[in-house]
Amino acid sequence: MISLDVWMRENPLTYVWFGSYAVALLIFAIEIAMVVHRRKITLQQVRMMHDAGEEE
Amino acid sequence: MKKSSMLDLLVLVIRRDLVLAMRRRADVLTTLVFFVMVVSLFPLGVGPELSMLRKMAPGVLWVAALLASMLSLGRLFSADYLDGTLEQMMLAPQSLSMLVLGKMAAHWMVSGLPLVLMAPVLGLQFDMSVQALGVLIVGLLLGTPILSMIGAIGAALTLGLRGGGVLLSLLVLPLCIPVLIFGTGAVEAISSGLSVVSHLSLLGALLVLSFVFTPWVTAQALRISME
């Protein structure tokens, strides 16, 4: 842990970037991916339902 | 006439729930045994030094009381829901909030009051002083009804859901945090020679607030769940 402390003080900008901004952007990216995925799945389901309805 | 009939109703609901609880005494005892066990486990976990235990006592007792009251919340409405009584209650001309208040009171008498009465004995295990014990009991007397009332909202919202117990704790525990803070704060204040009036009056204010609002909110929640 002490080595982390020293490293942190020597490279504050790297710490700030990789520690908070990269993680925050990653969280946003995951959320966007989840939303896009949900849209895709929902559209597929709705299409399948309507296709099944037309064939009957 | 109207007022007395409301009170009669309240007494009726409380008496009915108490009789039902007495028929299933094991349920009541489980809560109490759980409380005693959780509290007794702490010294085994953190070591027997009395100075540390004395410091931890209010927190441990309060958290254990909080968890124990979660345990019995699931049963608050579920039995009446399953046998259809709840539906009849909702169709009754009397106010649902009043019925709910009666059920909350009965729940507190069955699961809160035994904990309050048991707490001093457990406090002695932690070498609490007599004054601290007194404040602890007053705090628990003011606080455990709030736990029952807030818990009733959660119980009504999760009525008849699978995995309701865990979900109920997730919903209710964050809302109970102020009660925990003021309850333990009062005991700590008296231990360090400060006045306990502010803590206890805040607890009292929370009690009045919950008394006014939670029966109505719980009644709404029941309506939502029963639709």
Next chain:
Amino acid sequence: MAINWFKYSAPTTFYGLAGKMIPWFAFSAAILFAVGLYIGFFIAPMDAQQGEFYRIIFIHVPASMMSMFLYMVMAGYAALGLIFNTRLSAMMASAIAPTGALFTVVSLWTGALWGKPMWGTWWMWDARMTSELILLFLYLGFIALHASIDEPRRADRAAALLAIVGSVNVPIIYFSVKWWNTLHQGATIKFSGTSMHIAMQQAMFTMLAACWLYAIAVALARVRSIILERERNTVWIAELPEVKQ
């Protein structure tokens, strides 16, 4: 005007409107993020007391503010849905919840990373961090309750009631935690005395605006999926170009 409002509060029209608005919000959010980061890292000067570490503020403060605002917005939509029985408000409330929870996570994470160089510890039981943690629990409770009820109408209404109860409780929780904290620690470390440079303020407000636009874009995208799911049996869904294909 009044008629117009109600027209857009119907899922049918809102679905199309949201679809048109999402790219604009997403695009301007991306630009503002870039601008905010540029000002924050290249124009804003180094802080005399906190060195480079203070630059976490540009994500931490907007994320914390968003987490609280979004809870209030969510509770507001929930109340609208409960009182006026509008379908769309309830859908918006459940679309906002995950975004709010994620902003709370970002706020807690960046707060911990800021705390380490400043206070020497990842976590302090200080009033703001503790309330933020409790806020996360409230979000999770809302999401869990909504997810565990199968019937959409009951799920909407039950979760809405919980959100309202939660929003009434948020101030009580905040003040009790604050009081508890001063009782235990005597003094909280505050960042008073450091006057903010104008560029720092600009960077922070730009980032805050970017976070708002991002949250709106994501919530709208999510609400579109929810509308599709809920209304899948209707005629207008069957006639959507993306469904027909």
